[in-house]
Amino acid sequence: MIHLYYDSKTGNVRRFIEKVIQVTGWSAHRIQEHMDVEVPGHLVTFTTNFGKIPTLTEDFMKSHNDKIFSVTSSGNRNWGRNFGVAGDKVAEMYDIPLAFKFELSGTMEDINQFIDIIKNQYYDSKRGSKKLDIA
Numbered sequence: 001m002i003h004l005y006y007d008s009k010t011g012n013v014r015r016f017i018e019k020v021i022q023v024t025g026w027s028a029h030r031i032q033e034h035m036d037v038e039v040p041g042h043l044v045t046f047t048t049n050f051g052k053i054p055t056l057t058e059d060f061m062k063s064h065n066d067k068i069f070s071v072t073s074s075g076n077r078n079w080g081r082n083f084g085v086a087g088d089k090v091a092e093m094y095d096i097p098l099a100f101k102f103e104l105s106g107t108m109e110d111i112n113q114f115i116d117i118i119k120n121q122y123y124d125s126k127r128g129s130k131k132l133d134i135a
């Protein structure tokens with residue numbers, strides 16, 4: 001079973017996750033303050049305020065980065081060079097692969113691509129291959 005830990009402020013990431021769950025039956029956990037993480041999994045978050053990592057995601061990663069296989073970020077291409085850069089920042093800070101970036105709540109194609117990446121590249125590795133940085 002694959003576990004996803006996600007952060008969502010305005011609901012886009014939540015909707016993306018819901019579609020992923022519908023297709024795969026994977027397990028999703030919404031990030032909360034001071035939460036326990038017993039099972040390793042993948043982080044899905046968003047980018048805020050000129051390329052920033054959301055505070056809740058930041059705090060979560062400070063405590064639980066050793067249990068996170070990969071990071072994915074939602075964003076909006078209107079932000080140009082800052083598109084989804086929270087994903088790049090988390091990946092660099094914690095030396096984990098950037099799995100994927102998508103806009104808003106993602107298209108069906110994004111969802112299928114994300115599932116494929118997680119399933120085939122990062123399903124059981126703590127430190128997946130960085131050359132697969134296709135986002």
Ligand SMILES: Cc1cc2nc3c(=O)[nH]c(=O)nc-3n(C[C@H](O)[C@H](O)[C@H](O)COP(=O)(O)O)c2cc1C
Nearest residue numbers: 008009010011012013046049050051075076083084
């Ligand atoms: C104040 C604000 C700042 C944002 N800054 C960025 C940004 O720097 N880069 C980016 O790609 N998207 C940015 N976005 C877009 C969000 O990342 C995008 O809407 C995302 O889907 C939000 O996820 P959520 O609905 O799950 O909270 C910003 C959105 C808001 C409201």
